[in-house]
Amino acid sequence: MTVKSTLTKRYQNILRRTIQHYIATAEPVGSETLVQEYNLSVSSATIRKALGKLERAGFLYQPHTSAGRIPSDCGYRIYVDDLITPDNYIRQKIEKYLNEKLQKKIFNCEMLLQRSTQILANFSGYIALITLPQSSLNRLRHLQLIPASLNQVILIIVTDSYQTQSILIDVPKAILIEELNDENLLAQELQVISNFLNSHLRNKSLLDLVALNWRSLDKKLIHYADFFKTLLQQISNHLKSSISTPIIIRGFSEVLHQPEFSQLKQVQTLLYLLEEQQDQLLPLIFEVPKVKSLTTQRVTIRIGSENPLESMHPCTLISAVYKQKDVPVGSVGVIGPTRMVYENTIPLVESTADYLSEVLS
Missing domain, CATH: 1.10.10.10 (Winged helix-like DNA-binding domain superfamily/Winged helix DNA-binding domain)
Incomplete structure (x- = not known):
């Protein structure tokens, strides 16, 4: 209602x-x-x-x-x-500014996001946040399966950024066939599997892995399908976490002009959130809206006590994801007092996310 x-x-x-x-x-x-x-x-x-x-x-x-x-x-x-209608004039204004100031120059991705964050902070008058692209773009360089025992193997994953992680995995009963009840034979079989996986997965991103179907395997390997599915899940989980996703933050000085942050304690609380609690802040920024309304269906808006972090209760967080080829890879956000000019801030966040989606795709 x-x-x-x-x-x-x-x-x-x-x-x-x-x-x-x-x-x-x-x-x-x-x-x-x-x-x-x-x-x-x-x-x-x-x-x-x-x-x-x-x-x-x-x-x-x-x-x-x-x-x-x-x-x-x-x-x-x-x-x-x-009760509001987002301001289309401010939407058009920032769209034009982003295209004029950024598109004519060559930036690497991080520089593009840094400049976009500063522009959003300047236009909104609040704290602007943009996350670097998440690990869906990270690619698998190499993997190796090594026997730890007859019941467990070690999965070693190396990404294109040369980050390495070892994961202990239980061997499914389906591949514990009698002739593999020997460590040497198991090692040989795991090498065959490793070679097969590398040939199919090398240079694949998380986005690519999601689409793989192990049920269409060669008959010789079909009994490994469930094992491959387990490995795929482990690899996907690793690629999701293997890249830290820092948040570019601009505009802290802008928000200090707001009377809600006139006291030192309030400033310190907000500063601690931005500097020390980014791991808790990130899931709030990079989230698809659960409830959509006609005016805010493309953004997530958390007002005051709707934020799970107590330090965010004096604030509103408005965020929208940006995409690469229709896949969400990062997020654009603004933090300000609950006494925020919502008519302006909503289209500013939306337009910045749309601009980044267009450029990165």
């Missing part, structure tokens, strides 16, 4: 104007302010009644008894999902 089915158009408009005014001023909003600043065509008493109802519904709250109202996280959620 959306707010449009529970609130009249008048109440929707009062909620919209209250949140817009608070975003613009960072000051609690009272009925007199709404009467003076906006042509709502209703009396101050009617607005007071509406503000009271919106507070009881959980969309607004009073920081102090005598103060006006400010939006709750729930209020911002309703505002984002039902």
Whole structure:
């Protein structure tokens, strides 16, 4: 059930104007302010009644008894999902700027992402984050199977960046045939399998591995199909984790101008999140939205307490994935106070992600 089915158009408009005014001023909003600043065509008493109802519904709250109202996280959620239209002008503006400033020059991938992050920070006025492409682009250089015992083998994986990892794997019963109950024979058979796998998997990326079907193997190797499936899963897991995925961060100084971060403790908390908790922050940025609305279906928006990290509760995180050939490989994000200009920030994040998808594909 959306707010449009529970609130009249008048109440929707009062909620919209209250949140817009608070975003613009960072000051609690009272009925007199709404009467003076906006042509709502209703009396101050009617607005007071509406503000009271919106507070009881959980969309607004009073920081102090005598103060006006400010939006709750729930209020911002309703505002984002039902009461705004992203600004197409700002979308066109950053699209033009990205094409003019970046496309005419030759950059390596990391430089492209660094420049894009800085542009996003400048346009939004918040902290911009872009992850480097994840390990779906990492390729397998070599693998080797070595017997550890009659029941286990060691899988050694080497990637194109020469990162190496050893994984201990149980040997399936299907290949523990009688003639292999000898370590020398097992070693010889594993070498044959290693040669076969290298011939089929060398230079394959994680994206390529996902599409492989071991059920169409030669009859001589068909009884290894389940074993190959296990190996493939181990290799895929390794390629996912073998590359660290640092987050490029720009615009920290921009967000310090926001009153929400005027106190040293708040700044320190945010700085610690960005510097020391990137491993916890990354899954929040690189995530497909679970719930989609008409206005935010291409982005993930986590508002305040919707963020699982307590240090993120004063903030909103808006993110969108960028792709290579329709496969998500990284993410573009913005962190700012919950009192964020959502109409501008949503299209800025979307457009930057679209630009990177186009360039990288």
